[in-house]
Every structure is written in structure tokens, then in C-alpha cells.
Amino acid sequence: MSMTDDLSAGGCIDAWCTRCRLELEHTIVAMVAGTPRRVQCNTCNTQHNFRTKPPEKKRTKPDSLPRKRSSRRKDYGEYLSRLSNLDTASARQYTTEAGFEKGEIVDHPRFGRGIVSSVIQRNKVEIVFRDGPRLLVQNSGAETGNTD
Ligand SMILES: [Zn+2]
Numbered sequence: 001m002s003m004t005d006d007l008s009a010g011g012c013i014d015a016w017c018t019r020c021r022l023e024l025e026h027t028i029v030a031m032v033a034g035t036p037r038r039v040q041c042n043t044c045n046t047q048h049n050f051r052t053k054p055p056e057k058k059r060t061k062p063d064s065l066p067r068k069r070s071s072r073r074k075d076y077g078e079y080l081s082r083l084s085n086l087d088t089a090s091a092r093q094y095t096t097e098a099g100f101e102k103g104e105i106v107d108h109p110r111f112g113r114g115i116v117s118s119v120i121q122r123n124k125v126e127i128v129f130r131d132g133p134r135l136l137v138q139n140s141g142a143e144t145g146n147t148d
Contacts, residue, residue, distance in 0.1 A: 017041040018048045079115045079128035097141035100125050
């Protein structure tokens with residue numbers, strides 16, 4: 001008589017023990033629809049719900065992908081090198097009311113000369129200065145969208 005193949009209460013089955021944290025032989029305590037529902041660990045005698053695998057634990061660190069700052073800085077390298085060879089005459093004075101376009105040269109009262117690396121939103125622009133990129137406001141005074 002084979003106990004192992006007979007899935008019924010009192011039979012034996014390999015299951016994941018939530019206490020031992022191992023796959024161990026368990027005794028079936030209760031069956032539901034032909035499947036073990038509750039089992040008792042033959043090792044620690046703990047009764048628990050039947051499961052064959054350890055519970056998925058999502059306690060791992062929140063997905064904080066390592067930011068590739070080095071490559072990011074490399075992207076700005078082009079702007080930074082351009083900064084040193086700028087045609088200063090074409091620089092526009094930065095004001096929050098002004099609107100800028102990608103590639104424009106900007107003269108900022110605090111940060112100095114920079115190049116617009118991207119227009120994030122209509123009222124937000126990224127400008128690369130000598131010490132790195134900064135997000136700055138643009139078109140702050142424009143309510144209607146008629147900036148010109
Ligand atoms: Zn156990």
C-alpha cells in the first residue's frame with residue numbers, strides 16, 4: 001500500500017514548511033477538491049496551509065536602478081565643451097519670463113553662461129552650465145501661450 005501517491009488526509013506529501021523554511025515531508029491535514037489545503041510538518045509539527053514553494057517576499061529593496069551618472073555626464077560633455085567656445089555675443093539674458101529653445105546660449109546672472117540642452121515643458125527648460133545641468137523656469141509670465 002502506497003501512502004505517498006494517495007492524496008488524502010493523513011497522507012504524506014512534500015510541501016514548503018513556513019516555519020522550517022524548507023521543502024519537507026508533511027502530513028496532509030485537510031483536503032479541498034482533491035488538493036491538500038492544510039498540512040502538518042513532520043519535522044516541526046506546525047500546521048499551515050499547503051504550499052509547494054516559499055512565499056514570494058517582496059521585501060527586497062525598492063527598485064533603485066543605479067543611475068549612470070557617468071554616462072549622463074558624458075551626454076552633457078558636448079555642451080560643456082561648447083561652453084568654452086561660445087560666441088558670447090549671441091548669448092541671451094536669462095529671465096524666467098523668457099522662452100528658450102534647445103541649443104540657445106543663455107547668460108544667467110548667477111550661473112553664468114549656459115546652453116539649453118532640452119526644453120522639458122513649455123515653462124521648464126534644462127540648461128547646462130559649467131557646473132552641470134540645471135532645471136530652470138521659462139515662459140513664467142505667459143498665461144495665454146502667445147509668447148511672441
Ligand atoms: Zn516544519
